[in-house]
Amino acid sequence: MAVKEVKKYPDPFLRKRSEEVSENDDGIKALIADMFETMDEEDGVGLAAPQIGISKRIIVISVDEKGFDRLALINPVIEYFSDDTGTMEEGCLSVPGINADVTRPTKVVVRGTTRNGRMVEISASGLLGRALQHEIDHLNGTLFIDRLNERERKRVENELEELERQYTAIMK
Numbered sequence: 082m083a084v085k086e087v088k089k090y091p092d093p094f095l096r097k098r099s100e101e102v103s104e105n106d107d108g109i110k111a112l113i114a115d116m117f118e119t120m121d122e123e124d125g126v127g128l129a130a131p132q133i134g135i136s137k138r139i140i141v142i143s144v145d146e147k148g149f150d151r152l153a154l155i156n157p158v159i160e161y162f163s164d165d166t167g168t169m170e171e172g173c174l175s176v177p178g179i180n181a182d183v184t185r186p187t188k189v190v191v192r193g194t195t196r197n198g199r200m201v202e203i204s205a206s207g208l209l210g211r212a213l214q215h216e217i218d219h220l221n222g223t224l225f226i227d228r229l230n231e232r233e234r235k236r237v238e239n240e241l242e243e244l245e246r247q248y249t250a251i252m253k
């Protein structure tokens with residue numbers, strides 16, 4: 082197991098659509114262990130494989146709800162979004178130092194495979210529903226900052242520009 086480096090906005094890798102995981106993909110358990118370790122090290126509540134540079138449809142989540150304190154899902158798909166929406170503050174290990182209000186459906190139903198190969202369907206609201214949507218967004222190259230309303234977007238504009246400057250400086 083190892084803590085991996087988390088890719089930061091505006092790294093273009095975060096914008097790629099991640100690949101489906103095939104059934105006989107060796108190394109998935111080791112990858113999931115690395116993802117949990119990285120998430121814990123960074124004090125996150127969730128992490129998607131592309132955030133550590135792996136283009137695979139895998140997410141891990143740790144929220145304080147029974148049975149979901151160590152959830153890993155392979156090839157997760159959102160099967161249902163509620164019409165009801167709610168607004169909560171979000172942050173992201175790939176967008177450090179920025180928190181902003183995001184409006185999303187309050188409830189989702191997600192289907193996926195656990196690390197033991199079991200197909201599960203999870204009906205989730207609250208923090209779990211929120212975390213599932215945020216992490217699955219990562220698999221499609223979407224970041225929470227893409228979902229801000231105009232007011233929130235303006236509010237964090239300078240901080241985003243600062244991250245862009247830091248990224249450019251590292252690349253030079």
Ligand SMILES: [Zn+2]
Nearest residue numbers: 172173174175
């Ligand atoms: Zn994130």
